[in-house]
Amino acid sequence: MCLRLKLALLLCLSLAGLPLGQARAQEATLRGFITDQSTGEPLQGANVIVRDTSGAVRGAVSEPNGLYQISALAPGRYGVRVSFVGYAAHTDTLRLAPGQIKTLNVALTPTEQQLEEVVVSSKAGAATIQGGEQTVRPADIQRIPTPDVSGDLASYLTSLPSVVSAGDRGGQLFIRGGTASQNLVLIDGTLVYQPFHIIGFFSAFPQDLVANADVYAGGFGARYSGRISSVIDVSMREGNKQQFEGAASLSPYLASARIEGPIREGKMSMIGSVRHSIIEQAEPLYSESFPFQFGDQFLKLHSIPQENSRYSITALHTYDRGRIDTGDTDRNAVFRWRNLALAHRLVVLPSTVPILFEMNNGISYVRNAVGTPDRPERSSEALRLNTELHLTRTMRRLEFDWGFFARMQWSGFTLGEQFANIEIDSDVLFGVGGYLDTKISLTDRFDLTPGLALSWYPTTYTPSAEPRVRLAWHPHPNHTFSAAAGLYRQPIVGVSDERDTGSVFVAWMPAPEGQHQPQAVHVLGGWQGQFGPIQLAAEGYYKHLSHLSVPRWSARARFTTDLTLASGNVYGVDTRLGWQRGPLYTYLGYGFSWTRYTATQDDLAMWFGEPIQAYHPPHDRRHQLNAVLSLDLGMFTTNVRWEYGSGLPFTQPIGFDEFIPPRGVPDVQDDFGEPRLIYEKPYQGRLPAYHRLDISVERAIDLGSAELTLQAGGINVYDRNNLFYFDLFTVQRVDQLPLVPYLSLKLATN
C-alpha cells in the first residue's frame, strides 16, 4: 500500500473512530466476504444470522461485493448461519471478545437441488422497487428476448416502466423525465458516458459479465453526485478464481468471446470479453440496410491480497458507428462514439476499526461525432479523472456512509455545419466534495436515511449542498412502504439537438458562464408487496427541474450550442406486477409520465407572440406498457416481450424556405440563402404510438465438457412499421427495425 493511501486510510479511520471510540471498546464486530466456493465470486444478498446463547438474533445481508458486517455485538458465544438460495448453508460457532473485530469469510457451496428454488428478494426482480431503487441480476436480464443468446442490461432497462427509449437504435435512455446525459452510469464505480450501443438491444453490460446493477430511477442517496436524473451502478463479475471457463457466441447481430479464470487459484482472477457486431455483414440475409457497427472490449482483474481486502482493475472500451437515419443519403450523417473507462477499486476491512474502506479511482473518456469519418461536422469529447473514498461504519441502529471525492473534468467540442462557421470551445472543471448518509433504524421496521452531498467547483460554480433523505417502513415482512426526496445538481451538461430526437450527438460542456448548475428536486413514494407468488409494486414521483440548459430554438437547419434556460416539472407513476408459477414467469409494468419544460426565448415572441414556451420535450412518453413472459419447460426456454409506448412529442413543420436576410438588397439569382425550417409551436404534435413483440426460444444441449445453446427468435415479429423519429430537416420518416428473425448459438465450457 503506498504512503499516500496509508495516510488517507489513517485520516479516514481516525475520523471514523473519534466519535465512536467508547462504544468500540466494549462491543464486538463480525464481518467478512461471502463468496461462491466453486468460482470464488462474491454473493450479493446472502443472509448472515448470528444467534447468541439467549436465542437473540442479529443479521445482515451481503452487499454487491459479498461484504457483510454486523456491529455492536455483545461479547460472548454465537452461532453463525450463512445461507443463500441455491447454496448449502454454512453454520459455525464462534466467541467474540470485548472490542473484537472478527473477520469471517465464508465460501458457500452450490447445490443442484436448491438452484431450482424461486429467488425472492426484497430488492431484486422487475416487479420490485423501493424508493426508486431496484437491483438487477443476470437472471432478470435473461428473461428479455435479445437477438443474442446472452441477454443485455440495455434490453432489460427498456422493459422497466420508468425508462423511455427513443427507439431500437441510438442508445438513448430517458428515465422519469430526465435526459440521457443526466443519467449517471457507473462500471465498478467509474463513470461511463455513453455505454449503450447504437442498436438499442445492446450495451457495454452483457448478461455474462454483469454481477448485478443497482438502478435508481430517482431519489438516490448522497453517495451519488454529479447527475440529476438517475443512477445505473453496475458491478461486473470478477471471474472464476478456481478454474478456466470460456464461451463464444454468434448471432446475426453480434459475435462474442469470453474467457475467465484464475491467475492465482483462489486469490486472483481475470475475466475478459470481446464483442463485435456483424449485423452489417449480415445485411444480405435480410435484404435490409443495417449500417451499424459496434463492439466492446472488457477486462477485469480481481485480487484478494489479504483476507480483509480486495482490489480490482476494470478496463472497458466501446465503439459505435452507424447511420441512424438509414434512408438519408443526402446528409450522410454517420454517428460515431467511443468510450474508455478504467476503474480501480480497493476494498479494505481495517483490522483495528469496524469500518469498511473503499477507494475508487477512475478515468472516463468519451468522444462522439457526426459526419464523414475524415471530416466530421460535429465532434465532442469529455474526460473525467476521479478519485473517491467511501467509508461505512455500522452500529446497532446506525449506519454511517461517508466519503470524499476529487474530480477533474475536461470537455470540448467542435461544431461545423454546411451553412455556418466552425465553433470550437473547451473547458476544464476541477471539483472536490464529500457526502454523509446516516441510516437510522428507528425501529426494527422503520429506517430513515438522511444525507448531505457537498461539492465545489471553484472556477465555475459556488459551493453546493444537496440534502437528501430516504426512508423505508416494513409494517409486515411482505410489505414495504418507501419514500425518498432530495436535491441534485449536475456540473457538466450534455447538449443535444432537441428538435431532432434521432440525433444521438451530445456536446459536453459546463453550464454557460454565470449560470447555475442544472438542478432537480426529487420526491417519490411507493409501496411494494408480496402475495404468495405475486409481487406488486407502485411508486409515484415528482421532479422539479431548474437551470436546465436547452438548445435555443432556431429556424436554422443546424445544430446549435446557443443555449437558453428552461425549467420543468415531471410527475408520474410506475406500477409493476410479477407472477411466478412453476416454470412460468410473467411481468407486467405500466408507467405513466408527464414532463413539461418552460423556456424563454425572445425571438419566439416574433413568431408566436409570446417569448415563453411551455412544451413537452421529445422524450415525454405518456404511457408505457411492458409485458414479459418467460416459460422454462426444461428442454426449451421461451421468452416473450411485448412493449407499447404512446407517441412522443415532435414539432410540426409548416415547411421550408431559403431566407436571404435583408442586409442589403437580396440577390435572388445568385444568393441561395439560408435554409430555414418554418415550424409550429415547439412539440405540439405527437408521433404515432409504438408497439412491438419480441420472441426467443432457446435450447441448451449438454456436450459433456461444454454446453451448446441454440436460440431462435424474432424482433418485431408482427413487422409493425414503428416510427423511430421524423427528420424535420429532410422530412423523412425513419422507422425502427422491421421483422428481424434470427438464429444464434453459444458454446460455453462447463
Place this chain on the structure above:
Amino acid sequence: MRPLDSPFRRSALLSVLCGLLFLTSSCDPSVDPFARDGAPYFSIVGVLDAGRDTQSVRVASLRDSVALGAPPVPFNATVTSEHPASGRRTTWRDSLFRFRFVRDEDLQRDRFVHNAWTTADFRPNETYRFTVTDPNGAASSATVTLPDTFPAPELIPPGMFSPAWDIRVHGVDRLADVIIIYRVERSSGEIQTVEISHIADTVRLSPQEYSIDVVVGEEPLSGTVLSSDVRIVAAGPEWPESGDLDDEMLVAPGAVSNVEDGLGYLAGVTSKTVPMIE
C-alpha cells in the same frame, strides 16, 4: 421442473394468439407531420426595382419545398402583380435555379429554388400588389410602394488624411444598399464585375442623409481594378428594418415580414448608379 398442465398451456397459447391478432390490426403507424391548416402558404423574398428592366422575386411554396436537398418540385402556383391605380395585372413567369454545394469530393448536392420574373414596368412612387396563389386558392400577398427618385450621391475622394471615399446620400428615407461595382481584370486577362455591399458601413447623419466610407480595393478583388461605380438603393416603406436584430433573430420566422398569409419580405426600391473611378 414441473410441466404446466395442458388446459393452462392451451389457454395461454390462445391468449397469445388473440393478442397477436389484436396487435397486428391496431394503431395506424402512418404520420403526416405537417401542420397543414391555414397560413402561411408561401415565402416571398425580393424587391421590385424601378431601375431594372427585369424583376426577379424568390417564391417558395412552404409545403411543397419540403426537404432540404430534395429534387425540384414543380411550381404550381400563379404569381401576379397588380397596379391598383391603373388596374393593370401582370402574370409572372417561373424559373428554376440550381445551386450546387460541394462539401466533399464525392458529395455534391444540388439545391433548387424558384424565382418568379417579369419584364413589366414598375415605376417610382407607385403602389403594387404582389400575389402568389396556389391551385386551391390559398394565397400570400404583399403590397409594395416604390420610393421616389433621389438626387445623385455626392462622392468625396480620399484626402491627405483619409484613404477612404466618403459617399454622401441625400433625400433617401430608407437606404437599402450601397454597392460598389468593380470592373476587374484577372491575371488571365478576363474582365469580370464584382459587386460589394457597403450597407454595413453606413452612418445615418440625419433622417434623409447618410455617409458611407469606402476604401477602394480594400477587399481582395484578385485582379486589377479597371473602374468602379457606386449604386445607391433607396427602399420604400416596406423595407424591413433589421439593424438591431442579430442573425439568429433575423432568421426567425416572422421577425421581418410584410407578407400577408406568408413569410419573407418584398419591398420596392429605386436605385441610382454613378461612376466612381473611370
